[in-house]
Each structure stands twice: as C-alpha cells, then as structure tokens.
Amino acid sequence: MWDAYIKGFKAYLMLERGMSDNTVEAYLHDVAMLRDHMQDEHKEISLQQMELAHLQSFLQSIHELELAASTQSRILSGVKSFFRYMALEEILRKDPTQLLEAPKQKRALPHVLSIADIDKLFEAIDHSTPEGTRNRAMLETMYSCGLRVSELITLKLTNLYLDVGFIKVLGKGDKERLVPIGEEAINQIQIYREHIRSHVSIKRGQEDVLFLNRRGAGMSRIMVFYIIKDLAAKAGLSGEIHPHTLRHSFATHLVEGGADLRAVQEMMGHKSITTTEIYTHLDRSYLRNTLEKFHPRYK
Structure with a gap:
C-alpha cells in the first residue's frame, strides 16, 4: 500500500508543486525512511492508523542515528509534505504531523571575510591568464550581487542590464529577481566578454551562458569552489x-554599513526575513569588536 501512495506523492510533487528532481528525490527518500521504520517497528499499523506517537517514535529513531538537527528537520519536512498530500487527497481524515515538532537547531553564524580579506582574495588572482580574467569577473559579480554559486553559473548574457546597473538572477525555486550590480563588477564583466569570452569556441546550447570554461561550456559548481579555495590559500586566508x-x-558588509534589512532580503532572494536576520547577529559581533578595539575603557 505504501508504494502506491508514494507513487502518487511523487506525481503530486512533480506536477502540482513543480519541484526539482533533486527535491523530489529527497522527499521520497524521507518517506521511504518512515515506511521502513513502520514496517520494522509497527508492522500491524496501517498508514491510515498512524498517530502522533508513531511519528514521534520515528523521529526518535533518526535522532539515534546521530544525524545533524538540520538533517532531521529536512526529513521531517519531507514527511509532513507527504501527510499533507494524503490529507489533501482525502486518503487520511486527519494529518497526524500537525503537532509534530522539529528538533531544535543551533543556528551557526556563517564565516565572513573582512573587506581587507576580500581585497587579498582578488589580489591573488593571476590577471595575465584568460582564466584569471574570467575568475576576477566571476568573483566581483558574486561579491557585488551576493549570488549563490548556482545563480552565478547560470547567469545569462540576455539577463545583463549593465547600462542601468542591474542583472536578472534565477534563484531557488526558479524565482527570478533583479539585483543591482556595482561598477567594478560591470567593468570586469566587460573586460572578460571583450577580451576572453569572444575568443572561446562555444558549445552548442551554451551561447547565452556568461561564464564559460576553456572548452566553451558553462562552469560547474565544483570548479568555482576549487577556484576560490585555491585563491584563499594563495592569499593566506584562514x-x-x-x-x-x-x-x-x-x-554582512551591507548590514554593517547600515543597509535596510528588507533591501538585503530582496537582494539575497531570501523567502523569509528571518533568514536575513542572521546577519544582524554578525553585525552585533562586529559592533562589539569595534567597541573593544577603540573604546578606552575596553583596552
């Protein structure tokens, strides 16, 4: 019975929710974990008979696997989506996950570079090579616009509005947003397009992709990761x-400079303002460090 419901759930996620293949696979994996747990621990209980206690038992079992709280929350999200689908289809009379609480997560503050470290990173680029010129344009664009790596590597020529200082970005969930772009990033993109990209033999289907590798195809996520890791090592950044x-x-640099949090949220493409608020915590740390460094009573 489980397999038939999971099959229907897959169709719902793909056709009605329009989720990506990776997200669909993750949700199906989460539900499969629940199915296996129920078949091992509560074989006599059907899907329709499941109650909060059975789901709490499942959460306890994944907690015992010593998975990170964030991973446990993601699994719970997939399971909740499954039961919402079951209730929507009227396969269940009630959704037993409604009172199910996610494990509390510690929200780690992200690692941030100072403005001086950003300069060091850019100075480590070898501008005498075609790849160096491209890498400078990529890093300037990422830092100027706050892009995710996926947004950088899918950036299209037709989505550049450099004459008015904006680019159109395809973010999470295929949501588009307009982001301002700084003069230095515009300058580096133009240098790259004119002197490097124009001499690359471009693969079919890649004509509109801005940043290309030496074979004329779009950059991969892992390649951008290696480029930045290598530059950080050369720059001596810890x-x-x-x-x-x-x-x-x-x-962080925007918040430190006094930028409005809603504006930062819009530029970052955050669905919720609470995601953006993490940078206010970083800002408080910055303010305290400034106080300790410059206030006579802290010295």
Whole structure:
C-alpha cells in the first residue's frame, strides 16, 4: 500500500508543486525512511492508523542515528509534505504531523571575510591568464550581487542590464529577481566578454551562458569552489572559504554599513526575513569588536 501512495506523492510533487528532481528525490527518500521504520517497528499499523506517537517514535529513531538537527528537520519536512498530500487527497481524515515538532537547531553564524580579506582574495588572482580574467569577473559579480554559486553559473548574457546597473538572477525555486550590480563588477564583466569570452569556441546550447570554461561550456559548481579555495590559500586566508563565503560577506558588509534589512532580503532572494536576520547577529559581533578595539575603557 505504501508504494502506491508514494507513487502518487511523487506525481503530486512533480506536477502540482513543480519541484526539482533533486527535491523530489529527497522527499521520497524521507518517506521511504518512515515506511521502513513502520514496517520494522509497527508492522500491524496501517498508514491510515498512524498517530502522533508513531511519528514521534520515528523521529526518535533518526535522532539515534546521530544525524545533524538540520538533517532531521529536512526529513521531517519531507514527511509532513507527504501527510499533507494524503490529507489533501482525502486518503487520511486527519494529518497526524500537525503537532509534530522539529528538533531544535543551533543556528551557526556563517564565516565572513573582512573587506581587507576580500581585497587579498582578488589580489591573488593571476590577471595575465584568460582564466584569471574570467575568475576576477566571476568573483566581483558574486561579491557585488551576493549570488549563490548556482545563480552565478547560470547567469545569462540576455539577463545583463549593465547600462542601468542591474542583472536578472534565477534563484531557488526558479524565482527570478533583479539585483543591482556595482561598477567594478560591470567593468570586469566587460573586460572578460571583450577580451576572453569572444575568443572561446562555444558549445552548442551554451551561447547565452556568461561564464564559460576553456572548452566553451558553462562552469560547474565544483570548479568555482576549487577556484576560490585555491585563491584563499594563495592569499593566506584562514578558515573554510567557499563560494557562499562571498555571499555571506556581501550581506554582512551591507548590514554593517547600515543597509535596510528588507533591501538585503530582496537582494539575497531570501523567502523569509528571518533568514536575513542572521546577519544582524554578525553585525552585533562586529559592533562589539569595534567597541573593544577603540573604546578606552575596553583596552
């Protein structure tokens, strides 16, 4: 019986919710974990008979696997979506997940580079090579616009409005947003397009992609990761530095400079303001460090 319901759930996620293949697979994996738990621990209980206690038992079992709280929350999200679908289809009379609470998560503050460290990172780029010119344009764009790496590598020529200082970005859930872009990033993109990209033999279907590898295809996420990791090592920067570090640094520097949180939310493409609010915590840390450094009573 489970398999038939899971099959219907898959169709619902793909056709009605329009979710990506990766998200659908993750949700199906979550429900499969619940199915396996029920068949092992509560075999006599049908799906229609499931209650809050059975789901709490499932949560306890994944907690015992010592999974991160964020992973447990993601699994719970998939399971809740499944039961919402079951209630929507009137397969169940009530949704037993309504009172189910997610494990509490510690919200870690992201690693952020100072403005001086950003400069060091850019100075480590070898501008004498075609790849160096491209990498400078990529990093300037990421930092200027606060892009996710997925947004950077899918950035299209037809979505550049450099004459008015904006780019159109395809974010999470295929949601588009307009983001302002700084003069230095515009300058580096134009140098890259004119002197490097124009000499690349472009693969079919990649003609509209802005940033290309030497074979004329779009950049991969892992390649951008390696580029930044290599530059960070050359610049002598400590800590775990990856593409998202530039995005975090973008938001933090805006908040430190007094930017409106709603404006930062819009530029970052955050669905909820609470996601953006993490940067106010970073800002408080910055303010305290400033106080400790410059106030005579803290010295």
